[in-house]
Amino acid sequence: MSRLELRHVRKAFGGLDVLADISLSVGAGEFVSILGPSGAGKSTLFQLLTGAEHGEGEMLFDGARLDDHGRHFAFMPQRDALMPWRRILDNTTLGLEVQGMRRQAARACVAPLFAEFGLAGFERHFPAQLSGGMRQRAALLRTVVQQRDMLLLDEPFGALDALTRTAMQRWLEQMWRHHRWTALLITHDVREAVFLSDRIYVLSARPASIVREIKVPFSRPRCLGGEHARQASALEAEILDIILNPQSIQRTRP
Known part of the structure; x- marks a missing residue:
């Protein structure tokens, strides 16, 4: 059974249809x-x-209607959103403290x-003393330590340079x-x-619907060279064609 399932979800802002x-x-x-x-x-x-x-x-989690959103999801936004006046240790405990955990107990959970x-x-460093990749790892640590059922990652590496982004991936x-x-x-990175x-879901332009659901057929661990790289490049090209030429794609799920 799927943990998360969305069924015919729609959203409009005023008269503008988005989903x-x-x-x-x-x-x-x-x-x-x-x-x-x-x-x-x-x-x-x-x-x-x-x-x-x-x-x-409909939005379902473990087969039940999704009502208590905060109980299920740990959300990591595009920017690391680290508080510059808090040391990294105390930045990573923030989510636990918001849930009501005492600071010392939160530190004990995060430190290992x-x-x-x-x-x-x-x-004991401040965010400004860390590289971009280290800041993103701290932000992910802050996210996963909350021990929610599911991670929501909103372009977590989008602000990083190409080499750092590849290393983080x-x-x-x-x-x-x-x-x-x-x-x-x-x-946005195919x-x-x-x-x-x-698996990958490809969306159409606004108002968005699912254009294609694609299963990524490669074994893990993933690598960046050899035959895997050639196969991955072919799949990337296929997905780019779907995104850039939506008029040629029939909106069906395989």
Whole structure:
């Protein structure tokens, strides 16, 4: 059974239709990405899931109507959103403290994970003292330590330079294989989606609907060279053609 299932979800702002008909699912331990042109409403979909906005249609979690949004999702926005006046240790505990956990208990939960996230020795640093990649790892640590059922990742590496972004994608794929988080990723980066995902949903332009659902057929761990790279490039080209030439694509799910 899918952990998350959306059925014919729609959203309009005033007279502007943003999401026309979105039906998708995410299984337990699955990494799913949503791709689409800029302005298609991808971030609006996350606003519906987190309860920041309300729309039409059905949203189910573990087969039940999605009502308590905060209980299920840990959300990582496009920017790291680290508070510059708090040290990294206290930035990573913020989500737990908001839930009501005392600071010392929150620190005890977070501290053992610093080495795994490549942040050991930087607990007492401020965000401005860290590289962009380290800041994003701190933001992801703050997200996953909340131990929610599912991660919502909204273009988490979009602000990074190309080399750092590639390194972070490889790191996230390794971390996902180790922890098997259930994750839904929004991205504009076709290569990122192919590298990280089990399945990809491609959206049309606004008002958005699902143009194609694509299963990524590559085994894990993913690599960046050899035959895998050639196969991945072919799939990337296919997806780009779907996004750039939507008029030639029949809107059906395989």
